[in-house]
Amino acid sequence: MASAAISGIGSGAAYALLAVCLIVAYRTTGVLNLPAAAVGTWGTFLATVLHDHGWPWIVCAAVGVIAAALIAAAAGVVIARWFLVATVARRTSVSVAMLLLLFALSNRAFGDNARNIPALFNGGFTVAGVVVQWETVAILVVLILIAAILSLVMARTRTGLVLRALTDRPRTTELLGIPIGGYVIGVWLLTGALAAVAMLLVAPEFSSDFGVLAFLVVPAIAAALCGSLRNVWLAALAGVAIGVIEGVVSQIGSISNWQPAIPLIVIMAVLLYTQRGQLWDEAR
């Protein structure tokens, strides 16, 4: 049970990193970044293709991160160009289309064969009889670093100020003479890179199936909603918690089959609770 919980921390930290991608994208462009995990998986799979050609894994991983960043930036270009002031439903539909596109193209690019995804950090250490993978430690460290940097940037820098303005009033921000397109694309680029890091660290332990990895965005959404799509630290904590809960549930025979429903249960509970007061759509 304890080792299941510990390994849950690893996948949970990946959910948390993806949740950070979701929050950053949602805060700045109002788009629920449904393709986040799919973009990260694309980066990871591209890295494995290079690895098959004999490149060292660390170089492949770096190229994969850059590739994912570029894919996400391309999505950012589409959003900045056509959908910045579209209705929420329309922006979300575009996000769905992007996820579908990455899915369909992944069949073409990578086929159905399972991919060999090496771990970036091998081995682990033992604490009180429980094995802790170095990879779990690495992803936790990355998570804490990213969350800290993001909180500082958002609170203390001019870039953070612009991004916060962009969230609420994209057009008004543009009228202040700020090139918002560049900021939007930059933010998406960042989420792509982050998602690739998350997937590179979690995929070796988790699965090598594109679909399974791409839909890790669902527990990530659950985590992001726990932070009200706003609070990075809360979301990070929730992500880790969801990972641990999944790890523990998978060990309990009578309910282990219901593990796939955990993100749904979390999302329903959080939404029904946090939205209980909200009734009307736009302001008057």
Added chain:
Amino acid sequence: MKRASALRRLVSCLALAVAVPLLVVHTLPAYWVTLSIAAPISAMVALSVGVITGRTGQITLCQYSFAAVGAWSIGWMNVHHVPGGFYVWLILAGLCAVPLGLLVALPALRLRGALLAAVTLAFATAVDGLLSEYAFPGSNNLQLLARPSAFTSDAGFFVLCWIVFVVIAAAVWFLQRSSVGLAWRAVANSERGTAALGRSVASAKFTAFAVGAFVAAIAGALLADQVGTADPQSFATEQSLAIFAVAVMFGAGNIDGAALSGVAGVLVPELLRRIGLPDDLANVLFALGVVQVLASGRSVSDGWHIAAHRRGRRARAAAVATAPPPSEQVAPRGARPTASGAPVLTVHGLRVQFGSVVALDGVELEVAPLSVHGLIGPNGAGKSTMVDSISGFVPHGGTINVAGRDLAKMSVVGRARAGVRRTFQQDRTPAELTVAQYLRLAAGRRISMHEMAETAAFIGAPAPDELIGDTDAGSRRLLEIAAALCAAPRLLLLDEPAAGLSEQDSLRLADRIKQIPERFGCSILLIEHDMTVVSACCTQITVLDFGKVIAHGPTEDVLADERVIEAYLGQELSVA
């Protein structure tokens, strides 16, 4: 004239419904007949997306999960020999998904757009995971589903699927034209606007999800019956994403759009295969297509429908051009018997607070029966907040009585149904409806075409057969007033109806507003900045400033009051 064209349409639809299976079964080679079975099935799933997303504006990414529920249920009924046979099972399988549809809709009651996409996607991946844990009933011991005896061949099974599609499409078509379906469109446009029409937003969303889940589950049951068992892969989340894209792209809220989605889902992959390309490129095309449609703002079939409506309207307009214009002099409908002197609206100690800002502070107001009562004051005085609180959109302290009923505990919808109607400062009319459909939705009662046309003409709103999207902003504001009048309200709250109208139109509107109480038997609370309009039609005036009443009384007295002039009216009066 109109009846003849409706008859022509009915006949051509029936002809099409009969011709399609005959053509498919008798002219296509066996390979294509087998392939075609998928078309009506995925057309049904597309239609279910069309109902929830196309019509009601709620994003759903789990339609194939509802289909999986249908497939799983019919398999379970087969294994457990549930009495009734295939056709009963088919309907039961559809019904099995309805509770799940309602469950997914539960968070949709208070949230929309992005967050709802999250719920439905999570539902889809959960079902995916559960399907891999719980095998399809009968698949372990080969208790396969049998096709119904009349439709065992592939050609026969295509005919069965086609019949089910036609029946469901017809039912959805009628539903979309009923007040239920009109409310779906109103919800997609504006939830506040819908509630103000006395239509429950919650029940509109619930019915949309229930119908969507039912239709998708029937399709899923047929999909399982085609091969006798179900492959979890055919219900995977990716399928739900793809059908969402196809349905949005072709506009599956329309029946022809749904049919087209079904055909495209079969034809595009097959054609790709024929020209030597991989068939999974179809989803790439659909994803790109939907982005294009979303950027341009109109689906394939929506474009046709709007064009067809305009053509039909021009033809009808040409036919009636020679007829005399409808008289504007309409006999008064006769005032509803109101208690003679008792006020229609009594507001006592009304208090509204937003955070630390007190927007309304102890407001007292009485509106006499069959009168037009003006509510004026500078910007930020609390006038619109007053309308919002009387119509129930903001929580408030104090009492609000309409015709002797206390509104305090009533919802927005309840107040609208109790005869309190309002208009908004911003346009909230659904562009996809015709004027007549919107008026019928607002009326909430049986209302004759004649009465609607008369009311619209009286206010100067567009003619009933016009599409709201084709009218200008000023006409839509007038249309909102006409809609409120069609509901035969006791109290009508008009929030700056003359804003944005030309001076000439404002004066004409003022004249009409003045006649409303006698003609429609209701009282009016009129918020207006245009003093010529106010003095032309109001008998009594209340002046608000910083959330407090600073003057009230007959129009001439109040407008002459020095405090009022000082607070707000100085320049206006000197001009007048």
